[in-house]
Amino acid sequence: MTSPLRIRVLASLPLLALVAAPLTAQTLPPGPARSAPVPLENWLHRGSDIPADPAWTMGILPNGLRYAVRRNATPPGTVAIRLRIDAGALMEAEDEQGWAHLLEHMAFRGTPTRPDGEAVKLWQRLGASFGSDSNASTTYRATTYMLDLPRNDAGSLDEAVGTLADMMQNAAVDPRLLDIERNVVLAERAARLTPLVTKVRDATRDVMQAGLLASRRELAGTPATLAGATAERLRAFHRRWYRPERAVMVVTGDMDPAAMVDRITAQFGGWKGTGAAPSEPAYGSPVEPASRIAMVSDANASAGMQLAWVTPHVAGRMTAERQRAEYLDSIALMVLNQRFVEQARKGGAMLSAGAGVSRQRSLSDTVSLGVNVRGAQWQAALTEAYGVLNRALAGPIGRAEIGQQVASMADGLRRSIETSKTWPSATIANGLVSDVDTDDVSPTRQYYADLFAAQKPAITPAAVNAALKTMFAPRPRFLIVSPTPVQGGEAAVAAALETARKAEGGAVAAVRTVTLDMVSPPLTPGRVMRERPIAEFGIDRVTFANGVELAMKKTDFARESIGVEVRIGTGQTGRPVDTQLPDWSSGVLLASGIGAATPPELARLAAGRQIGFSLATRTDATVLSGGTNPRDVGDLLRIMVAVAKRPTIDPIMVERFRASYAASVRSIFGQPQSVLAVFALPVLYGNDKRFTVLPPARAVAGTDAAAIKAHWTRVLGEGPVRVSVVGDFDRDAVIRAVAATFGALPPRPAPPLKIQPVPPLPTAKPLILNHRGDPTQAIVAVNWRTLGGLGDLPASRALNIATAIIQDRLTDDFREKQGGTYSPFVSQDELRGFDDFGMLMAGAQLTPDRMAAFRSTLDAIIADLAANGPAADDLLRAKETAIGAAQRALAGNSYWSAILAGDLDDPRRIASMRTYISGRRAITATDVRDVVRKYLANGKPLVVEVRPAPAGALPVVEVPAPTKP
Template sequence: MTTAIARATSCIGWLSAAALFGALAACTPSQDDAAETDAPAQVETGGEADFAHQSSDLPVDPAVRYGRLDNGMRYAILQNDTPSNTAVLRMAFNAGSLNEADDQRGLAHFLEHMAFNGSENVPEGEMIRLLERYGLEFGPDTNAGTNREYVIYMLNLPDTNDELVDTGLMILRETASNLTLDADAIDRERNVILSEERFRNTPIRRWNNALTEFRYPGALVVDRDAIGIPEVIETAPRERFVDYYENFYTPERAMFVVVGDIDPDQIEALIETHFGDWEQPEDPREDPVPGEVVADRGFETGYFHDPEIFTIMTIDAIRPGEREADTAATRFENGLHALGNAILERRLDSIINSGTSPLIQANVGYSQGEYDFATRAGILGVSQPERWTEALAILEQELRRAREFGFTQGELNEQVSNMRTALQNAAAQAATRENSDLAGGIWSSWRYDNVFGTPAAALERFNSRVDEMTLEAVEAAFREQWDGVEPQVFLATSLQIDNPEAAITAAWEDSVGTPVEAMEDAGAGEFAYTDFGTPGDIAQQAEVEDLGLTRVVFENGVRVTLKPTDFEDDVIRVSVRFGRGELEPRENGEVVDTIASAIFQSSGLGQHSADELQRVLAGRSVGGGFAVGEDSFYLGGSTTPADFQLQMQLMAAYLTDPGWRPEGLAQYRAVAPEIRRNLRSSPSGMLQLAVSRLLRSGDNRYGYPTPEEVAAVEIDEARAFLAPALERSPIEITVVGDIDIDAALDAIASTFGAIPERDGSWPDFDENRTATFPAATTEPVILRHNGQDYQSMVNVYWPTVDDSDTHRSRVIRMLRQVFDLKLTERLREAEGFTYSAFNSNYESVAYPGFGYLWVGVDIRPENADAVYNAIEELAADLRNGEIDDDEMQRARQPLLEQIEDAMESNGTWLGWLDGSFDDPSRLENIRSITEDYSSITRDEIVEAARTWLDPEAEFRVTILPNEAQ
């Protein structure tokens, strides 16, 4: 029920490098976490526990208590208090879709759903309700996931009182062996699974499956995509569910993890109480062979075509290879691999940053023991479709350049510096890692036979062997990945290519014939923005004691709010707010704000290109982003106390000397058509592409820009849009985290405090504060997507109001919560129309009277009328007051628990405090939030439903497949 989404960033190479060295074999998540010292593992119960640290020279985190029950179930317990008074429970099974028979394809995932649909002690439909009463929200706090190799169940407990902890363990014990798997319940869930398959059937998923088949022809992994196949989902009898459940949900395959503000002794006793009677089968089923690498495979090409796919090319070197034991030696070798790959990826990033390359994105990686039978070195590139041959040539030639000539010392120094910084930060921040991150590291370490160590130990290993990370060692490790096997080249594209094998081969051979030369060392350089003039003086300073704030105004008008916290060790979060955002006037092109937001940072600074900044700032914990909000512009970033001064220098440099280089716009123009193509490939994508503009009656400040709009905006227009606010508008800075007040003020005084005086006020641009909700629809507006012909989505929008009345907005939020409960229970659980019923509320901060409440449902096209009718019936129920006390509790309690957690979140405080000089009521909103939500009555929600869920005001949008399909 969960899905992972990978997002590429400019720092992905060195972050991956550090994670690999500090933690793991290459293709698994980072695991080297936890406390400060190394010690033997605590394995005190149940005999031989068979954890990786017992046979490794790597020290395990001594704070984790490991054990195994007599029935074979393993467990790990870690006391941790971030967030305080909370805990997370994880139960993982070392079995996934690979363990299915042919007539069970999809049942591992289907079983995951059935865990929420009835057991011996929890009737069907009651488990989610039970947890909601305690404050667990379905999805964020109560969830599960399945892939080829494992199943994982997840409960995030918002409190650690005895009753809730015991209930959480009871529910997971029910999942372990007490599911009823009622045949009627299975039948009711079939359409939900089919809806999830429909929702996830995207071009990227189909490409990924085709790529797996190309890489590993004939392997079992090819035919075991976790979602399964419709024939099995629709028809599999109960007996096949029971067969999988009894054979693979077994104690020997299970790992139970508890991390949180708990007493380990108490938790260990509860684990024994709840799980001690779980019996291991006498004749447990073995794992299947997942596949093998095809021997003596020569150079091969593959091709995947879809009209809506990105143009993606991969180059792989694949050889046999089981997962290696997790030792200090293998981690060091993986670190060498990661450094070389990071250097090559950095070279490709530099080419992309030039603005003239056909490449849009590139990643380089190494997986040792993929699916436990293959070791793979790989390069992935995304390009403009019509220039794919050029892009493939760049990848081939840069790979060959690295293999033939190696790297420069400057390149290696940059990546080693980045690796060192990442490991230092991890060690400094270890004590305040969140429960969910720690639990994820522990259970996945078990699953992939890795040692869960400490960041301090990882840093110590790095420091002890960094001198061995020589150019020669890194180059040798890089060549080892690629030597001795022929490359496999796979192209996915929206272009229809005649005889693709010949075309790809010809493009490859043409590139191979092009000579390459050694790379010259570009040098690191120094950051040019360290002197902004005489540090500014403070004109006003005040304390807001109940909220723990220091409020400062500098003589030049710059306003600052600082909140020291202990929520995240060694982390500081910063926001710089200025101007009026999308309200600012624009001379040409309503979409200039969207484009300015996209290109502002990629255009670099006056003295440094974006590419140069990566070299200059190597090894420093600085960075961030730029955004155009409804009523302001934002610079945001995260740093450490040691680098806070540099962070403020960088942000001040962006404010005073943005680069506005043409390569930023060129990159955006290259990627924009591909983003648009991808968005058109699914109903949810079309929602993002077009609906926000529809909801504002065609206002083209909203929605994704059309190709014509992108082409019409030039750099000078983006510069003109931002220039007045950058140069003169009032500035408000918010700083939250591990800060020393005096040191932070000194850093701000020497940067933002030193710039010329800002205007004391800024226009409200009332003439631009118009947003008009469209007229109600008698028939839905029809949009068309280019995805599968059985994918559709219905959407209902009700106009509401702006956020000028905080209590009113909170009542609408509670109305949405209750609506969500009813939508899930009817459209998913009772009628099986959908896997996903979405809803949200939005009240504008900038446009008077503008807001809306939205319900969206992913469906089959033929079900549109029935689902619209169901939504209207549920809205009518709310207007008629059909809300019981149980629904009130299940709607309110998760919100209150989220608020309690938010009180210990630097990111949340940053958002709450941002803009509080312009709008002091934001401080009062913080003070009142818990009491206000607690006070909202059923009558208020019913009145809100009668006011805002007006059937005569509905705006409906149906997203259907393209008629040409």
Template sequence: MNIGKKVFPILSLIVPQIMPAQAVPEVDFTPANLVSGKLANGMHYYIMHNEEPKNRASFYFAQNVGSILEEDHQQGLAHFLEHMAFNGTQNFRDKGMLEYLEKNGIKFGAEINAFTSFDETVYNINQVPVTNKQLMDSVLLVLHDWSGHLSLTDTEIDNERGVIREEWRSRNTAGFRASSKIWLDGLLVNSKYSERMPIGKMDIVNNFKYDELRDYYHRWYRPDQQAVIIVGDIDTGEMENKVKELFSSIPLKPGLPERPEFGLKINKDLIYINSSDRELGDPSVQYYIKRNTPDVSGTERIELETTRSFTQYIVNNRFSELKLNKESPVLNMYLSTQEFVRPLTVMNYVIQPKKDSLLPALQYAMTAYRRFGRFGATPSEIDRARASLRSSLESSLKNRNKRNNDSYAKELYTAFFRGEPVADYAWELNYKLKFLDKITNEDILGFLGAFHGSEGHVIGITGTDQYEYPDKGEIISFLEQAEKEQLHPFEDTVTDETLVDETIKEGNIVSSKDLEGINAKLYTLSNGLQLALFPTDFDKEKIYMQAFSPGGQSLLDEEELPHVFISSYLASQSGLGDTDYITLKKMLAGKQTSVNVSIDGFWETVKGFSVQQDLETLFKRIYLTFTRPRFDRSAFERIKLSMTSNLNSKNNDVSSAFKDSLTMAANGYSTRQILFDQQLIDNVSLEGAASVFASRITNAGDFIFVFVGDFDEKKLLELARKYLGSLPSGEKEQYVDHHMFPQKPMTRIHLKKEMETPQSTVYVSLIGKMPYSREKAMEIYSIGQLLKKKYMDRIREEEGGSYGVSAGASLRTVPVGNYKLTVSFKCNPDKVDKLLAIVYEELDRLSEEVDKEDLAEVKSNLKKNILENQDKNSYWLRKITSSLQNGIPITGKEESIALVNDISPEHIMTVAGKIKENGNIVEGVLQPEDH
């Protein structure tokens, strides 16, 4: 049967293919700051001048090569080559490339990385200081070597087999297994793509012959399939000359095959896939509609993408409203559209049912989709979408000079892969703004109708295998019945309410003082609330806020603690004052503001954001958050249902008991440590959540508000006097130390769990007390980075024991000066003992000797980060907040760099020795049941 025609009879008649709203003549919209071309050997290059960030450049190397080009016996080689690009080239032996780059402060993982997909491979080296000409030339040489000069030695190939095995192991989770089944058997079925997952097959990865990899490399890694992309604070003409000189010499060997493109046939009948797994939680439904990717470019693509964003905004906002109905059988539902692989674009409806409501949830969602197909959007929905998207586009246009190098680079390599021109960013934003006003309900119907034709339907259901799922026949029968349901137009409720309609008695500024080390001021209002202002011009018209007060969970009684788990989220989902959640969302459409509350161990925090024109709206939202937070009964019941569903997922997660055990051990098995379990769900109440929120948030007197951004200080102070100075205040509070530290000297947690993919998790932490100083904080952070480098070298590279090792250390002031050093990784169960021994060996060694080159790399990266953060609002918001919270001076650029320069091997050894001697150790190992 043809389920597409039966379920969507209206939509299938609207538009036969994906088309833009109207045809517009092409114009020359090439960016003036872009130089591009094609060398005689076929290699493309894109070189763009951009000053975000200043004095930095990003280098990308795009290969029009992915796993789709592999033959059956080569599955995994494209991805393997990606790894080998970092393991020796013509000009950088073995790990020489990474060693050189990291000595110059460019970190592997964060700033040096790559990815391989079905169709393409992309490498990147980011945040390269342009003032270092030798480094810039060396990075160009790296890209040159990536083109066709990888070493591919026998030894390095064998070493990397283990790394890739562990990458496969770490990613072969229940969620990935379930999704992969839907992708391969549903979305990519009957195409070569269904047999070419980029990670490949481990039996091939483990056993391919060396020359098979080399042959694949020389067959496909060649200049006519490659592009050099450089974006940054550079002279484009000078860089173009260097690219031409260096890359033109790379020969294009004769007799190589053309790069084929692969199609994908759209299925005519419904494909139904039950992708359950014992390690998953409650069921969810993914309804895909497949279409061949439309052949559009230029203004047609811009119009299509704008129509897509417009449509998805309206659909998802209506879905958000529908899911909140008391009769709704869904916890969540939303729509997304994406190009899945080159020849395939999919629209995906995700439906998360309430308990035992899978088929009713599917029916509820289908009714909503069909209603859209028949009636489209209401005028008020279209108005809100237009206002919201316009506000976003206008903000992007004002901040067009703040678009970063990597965002441009992604656009450039995407254009290379598509063979399309690149549009000037400001021109494109202006075009979208003009086109936005032309979008009509017919365009929305057309966009949806292009997908909801008669073919390409795939339903995938994921969830625990303990659930009794319907079969394909039941799904089809149910959909046929659902299609007969009578449809009625959606009624959109609109309001002319105002956020704050009460008379407010404003406060006064009683004192002010300069903040040392920075051009900022601290004001005190008449209710005791303090206000730190640091005006900047980093982001046009954007304003960031963070407020904090001491106390947090430490001031709550034990029986109150479970309510913290939901209090802030419940308030955010309930609305404000007399205005419910949905009405509030509609009132705020087109305004760029946000307010988020959190209550952690020792602080209550309020974070906010706005643009200049919406600043008073932000203050109104803050005012109501303190004076009239709302706690809605229906929102509470919905959240409890979601919690139950999340708990089911947690209980089926093989690592959940292990993680809970580590949490309890790290906090000394204190009865104040709350875990997410059934007891917590049973104990939370609406009244308790409201009471906890009120006790921690409504006393504004001991809050300090920090504002950073592009604001008029006089105007902001006027708003602060009115909306903050009028807030109620009480006695000043201080957090309490409940002595939640690990037991001495060590707590060992070794657990075994039945698991689908045998994999071990190793976790080691050292926690102890240490007086805080800025110098010690820098040294302890450096210790974490030094250990991470050693563990990556030994555990990943030498042993092939793990795909990656997480390691880090920090020094904190609250509740007393204390440090925490953590190391964790996943690995082959057979290697646990050996790798765990390495963890302790390197920690012991660091108290006796420090590799000076490694320390120089860490310090170089620290200084590089300090310089790169100087014009970031988020950086200064964190620094000012941390200073005021912890009573420590604000360090400027020069002082921060001086602190880094003062880090010495002797200091590192001394601090590492104290950590080793005094740290309370929590050691955790999770193993497979049968190991």
């Protein structure tokens, strides 16, 4: 969603994602005992001929715990901690399904020495917010606890590591708390396992995972197996699998590695497993399934197919030989995917297709091909997809095709050498945990680039063709998903698959080689009229003769990385009230090429360059944004200005959008989160059509290519242009690049005035939305109108602290005490450019019968804060996490990009930057109490409820009459 009034709800899972998607919860806890570690050893590289990165300090404690520690000063003063336990869903017995994930939750519910919730509160006092900085996840193979600490002093690190150690060794598993947390886990399960996801999982289990233990394990468990988890049995599960020899501790950050090793030794060295070590489960191996066809029909589903070629996983550490083989596979799939793009542009039954490979330890290696289908034309789409595949398998593969993909991969590896020097500690820590998960190793980025460079001569057409033949050699397994049952059933699908496998691919279309000058002819550079630096913050401001403004902030947070944003016009607020325009067609614009250059031609031009970007219409501007590097920043701006100067709309792309529109609408109604996100937002803007997320079907059907082109020609051709550049760049080079592109355009027509939307009026009854998903699930969201960010900055910051406190108290009360939801959400958002338009939303996904309980809990929290203000510890924890987040933001490019996107001529913005940290420190309990009184306790909220649609009824939106102000 492009609006700043974001609705923060749980994301839905894509089809088949449950197989590998982690289940997340929370995090924490301790116990000393010290013993000297064994000599340092890079245990991760055992059995590999790939050299280890010397930046890592690795070793094994006498009790078997492995550790990996690395100094990294990005962001400065922060430390990322990960603790991976080799215990996931595959370690569960038949009647223990879901217990690894349930235990992950219970680890946060206290130990004999730390009461329930104290670990989270301790970390909050250290500045780590729950959910984003402290969390955990469970997969088939492991449970990983995560903590991103915004402090690196010895005391904070001792507290954090000690708490985590206590949690791993001494989880209490209190029976009373277990009963509550079980409800939370069931709520999480319901939120993630939508009816469609459940259908796909059940239909594909015996087809895609035949022979594997994973086919008989549910990561989320079942209501029956979760009900069977008593405190005693869950403790036994903990004793069995939570053992030091099954633990890996990863720490990266701004700290002394030797001191951290001492700290790990002190806190974890006395940890001892209870009883004999468990044996590894029999993970199984892929076997021929009884049927190779899986079928799912669901009214909320888009028409699509997935083919899978399954082989046993190659076990063992990564070696140079295996890495070269994976490079070759990647190039082969990149060539194939480019051909799928070219085929889809012909406007046939296949809307899009893409192939990829997944290599999962203890599971299988799977090459998959996903195909999106136009309407009910699945047989024709399947034949088209196989035509492309068979043509590639038959060969020959063109050297130019290979060269394009080799250049792209080489450039990515080259850039990673520089960018890795400033990777955030969390990224590095997550990377090493992933290496452990996949039996990979962790060499330097230079090693990967050198290995690929040496391999390039061997990436020949014959080698690529051989790689494709190997990957697609097994007999395929097939999943078809459709909104209605397939006529003829499984027999018809199997026959269609065998017919499609014999399809002959046509000749590969010749792709011209286009140059940048052909796509974006050189312009006469514009002249710089004035420069207005804001020296206090290192911001450069340049205005060109045509009125285009350039704002730059040079940083060293991310080497070789530059963010570019071009803001054009005045966005949705610059239009007449209640006007709906085809902003939904931005994807059509970007998929249509530039002028006479087609997307495949542009893809070849872009090979080895970072010149891709996105386009979105936001409330205050139409925005082109992309990430690039010092070498390509000028070319990125040339491509951007070419799109802005001459928007191109391909009628075939318009038809593709129309073909996928109905399916997209169906999928929205499949879960309450997406219904809330799509249909509640316009209501929060007073039902102003300018802010409609989903266009009506008649608008999509009635808007042709000419109308779409006229729309984007006008939108991109009028109003001010502001270019912002943040990152690792050369100042003079950026000025020259902007002068030769947007600074060279003719003067712009005057922009329309911005018109603030009308705020929603409260209603006596809730706004009712319906969904067609799980009938046991609903969402309630309570919305109060607040204020804009610069209108009253202290009040805005106090509201943000109040938001954090309300979130924390809802989590503590409605989730942790009542077990009423998995994840309550509270957000405070403001409409850029208007001082008195903001919205605070508080809500939760829950069962319909818990809506009243949620409202009651929320009302009690608001009433208490309005009467008494926050308790001292509540305020301290909310402020420390806000300050920690602010400090990290200042050390990243995203903050500065947001700053440059605002009005730098407004003195209030400069004041907000000066007080970014101090203003948060200054917030008092009285400040919080006062804003809660003014905006929440005395405000009249608009309540939105997303309920299951009555059986047999279509989803509807009921908008009650507003109450009089």
